[in-house]
Amino acid sequence: DAKTTQPTSMDCAEGRAANLPCNHSTISGNEYVYWYRQIHSQGPQYIIHGLKNNETNEMASLIITEDRKSSTLILPHATLRDTAVYYCIVRDTSTGGGNKLTFGTGTQLKVEL
């Protein structure tokens, strides 16, 4: 699986958009980009995933660059409850191991008043 690089921490004002970057310059054609978040002392929660096109759901938007070497998770109106560690994961889930995902250290997002 391709390696990902994320900033260690970020701050965001409540009500503003939180833009979390992820670099995955060695991503291959079949690898998807997944985003999860983990609120302190809870299990991680799936947010969104994508392959090439931008994706949006009720939680967030995922913007993938045209060369697929980086992506940005956007929380359009961050709230205090969005304070969490956000993980960017790259994986070709069609290969052996199924949905076996590797979680790095992620980005600690702190949303403040």
Next chain:
Amino acid sequence: DGGITQSPKYLFRKEGQNVTLSCEQNLNHDAMYWYRQDPGQGLRLIYYSQIVNDFQKGDIAEGYSVSREKKESFPLTVTSAQKNPTAFYLCASSPRTHTGELFFGEGSRLTVL
């Protein structure tokens, strides 16, 4: 409600004792996973199972054992051979299809005294 239940939430044991952590899911998922998380670190895969009566080692299987006798259950035993067992343990499940979407339990925090 459908979901994953881990028990106990907190567990204290003396050094040298085996400990079994329970993980039950009613999502009808084929695959189940065990991860370990240490403070300030990402998640590391211990074992995973894609189907009943079959399981594979993850990245840090030494000192752990699992069984998958039923689709709904995937217990993890932390044996006395695990040199540093104090950690936060997370169980997850996913459909057999390769969606990359994992559903996590709330975790079990094991402290070895």
